[in-house]
Amino acid sequence: MVAEIRMQEESTRTKYLAERIKEANTTAIERILSVEPTLVDVDTALNVIPDMTPNTILHAGPPIDWEGMCDPMRRALRGALIFEGLADSDQKAGELLRANQIKLSPNHHHDAVGPMTGVISPSMPVIVTRDSTYGKTAYSTFNEGGGKALWFGAFGKETLQRLNWLKDVFGSVMKRVIAKTGGISIWNILAQGIQMGDECHNRHSASTNLFLKGIVEPLLSIDLSREVVMQAYKFIAGNSHFFLNITMTASKLAMDAAHHVRDSTVLTAMSRNGTEFGIRVSGLGDSWFVAPAPYLHDALYSPGYGPGEGAPDIGDSSIIETMGLGGFAIAAAPAMASFAGGGFEEAVNITKQMGLITLFENPTFRIPALDFKGTPTGVDIRRFLETGILPSINSAVVHKSSGAGQIGAGIAKAPYECFIEALKAFGKKYSLAA
């Protein structure tokens, strides 16, 4: 009799919670949909990023100390110290880092995001994106482009020269250009990009072209030498990933808007530091639920490289998938289908699978080849238990040890352990009977 009453109470409580979760998730979705991210400014990281100090370097992924970091991340940090003048050699930089003389902190704890190693150091110019709905701001570096670049953990003379040019020339040019535009709506560009074959993570060709198209007039209307105008233009035009970091700031704002909704099971961040993969959940505060970072499967490698040479998955860029773009929208970018180890149908299947673990279709981003269905958005972590399906992330492979930078691209699956841990924590926090 007592047991029966207890079971009834339990069942009532569970039912009550299910309703509360539903309501909370509806709120989270509404918040994602109402965010209006606008690229409004460019400034120096030290000036604008919260809790940035001359001695702080930010990195991708959940928190991690020097000892735990993978080789590409360590390289990027050493490169950043040299760039900042905090060390005058690779060796000196390594010593400072090993001796904990530098404060290391995750981008996500500073309203920031960065692709791959994601390193942001105090003097770097950063993109400033504001959400006019909730008034929050997010930051990222400018994308450096391919080849020997710090975001891939590569550095050398060429990389440092480029970083210095970004700091001394490009940043201030873009600050004036963005001011002249009055702000650039990021959803507007991405909505068109999705119509033009971008999935908005590994493919940003159309979005970058649309961005370029929008800034030429402001660029020409400010008082700059033709040489500088040309340099700035060529830098953007020469990098089809230029818009990636901008997309990341917008996705960060949308997911942060959905974060901290009591009772919500909506996934609000996925991020990797190259050692661990971490997720955050709206109703579970600022905890990270981590597991070892996975290796990419079905990756395509640059000539001369192959499986076994890549570091585990790395970067904050999976905030894009958390927002329902990238891997979730791969059916919009059949040119990326080869990463799916198949053709167009395989890409469509992935997007459809993501539809099984998400709560809504985003009407802002419509996939042409799926009869203009919206992108599957808002992962409900409970759906993993029901379906066994994990988020699919379009990613790049960076060499695990040689400093060669990017050696491939492919698809990563979020590790299931993160979801199990988050679900356990949810049960505990909301006193669910397991």
Add this chain to the structure above:
Amino acid sequence: MVAEIRMQEESTRTKYLAERIKEANTTAIERILSVEPTLVDVDTALNVIPDMTPNTILHAGPPIDWEGMCDPMRRALRGALIFEGLADSDQKAGELLRANQIKLSPNHHHDAVGPMTGVISPSMPVIVTRDSTYGKTAYSTFNEGGGKALWFGAFGKETLQRLNWLKDVFGSVMKRVIAKTGGISIWNILAQGIQMGDECHNRHSASTNLFLKGIVEPLLSIDLSREVVMQAYKFIAGNSHFFLNITMTASKLAMDAAHHVRDSTVLTAMSRNGTEFGIRVSGLGDSWFVAPAPYLHDALYSPGYGPGEGAPDIGDSSIIETMGLGGFAIAAAPAMASFAGGGFEEAVNITKQMGLITLFENPTFRIPALDFKGTPTGVDIRRFLETGILPSINSAVVHKSSGAGQIGAGIAKAPYECFIEALKAFGKKYSLAA
């Protein structure tokens, strides 16, 4: 016995011809595939277009006299006479035209093409596209953009001002820009455009952006005032159809390369003057096989307009479909699917149907949503008899009488009578029984 022998002879001859046709069509296809159209120059129509005289105006479609012309075509011609200073009023222009004081001739007879009314007058600056394989050249005007424009048969102060600016400023700027680029490969841009949601007739958004991206550096590197640079840039950036006329010149070169192949049943031109729809066939010389121009079906109209107000189908732009793009490639541009009176599946169906009347899939233009199959190219006029399927053309609707210009867009079907006439002529020329 005599009858039997005759039948055998007949059968042998038919078989022999079928083989000759097959061979001829293979040649035609090879010629289409080997054309390399490059935008190489801009010049004044009078300077470069064969048989252009100060008193000649070219128009879209097969040959037609003033009396037979539709209202939008007549308007465009009157506008052109005023632009040329050949008449000082609309009325005076009409008088000259009625009195046959102006030589009217089809673009196609002068290595030229023009969309909609397609009017080219002697002072207009024209795009010069050269095929490096066969050394031929094709010409078209610059696309004027939407609204009150001569290509839609609208003219007035604004239109004439724009035409004068194109002649006095834009033409010479672009001449220098194109020279600086060393020539722009048109297939290269269209191949990317097809990957980015363009079908390369009614949708040229991506192709225009790619063209823009390619000309900014040359534009900035020549000695021009910033104001002129800005005007030129804005003119292109403000018109997502800018690349249309360029695509038409390339398609014209490809189809002309396949023209005049003895025994070939490959369609080498489809064109409309707003009164008649005409086709040309490779093995049938320069004859046009004509039928009344069709009205568009499943068209979408601008607010305030509807069916019954449009003129019949008009323009040389269907050279794009003859080349296997536009309506034939509509599965690549699901954003155009609404013109198909349906969704994505309907667009895929149209492209698949076009596959049933064409001879090959063009490896240069691969449709992402069809697992990167090439665009269906090279209509064999015999296939119409076997399948009953007619070429599908993505087109625009222009007002039949008010001078309002474009009032809608939709799909036109080539009239079957043209194909019947061409097949009869083929039979006659090659002494086929039947």
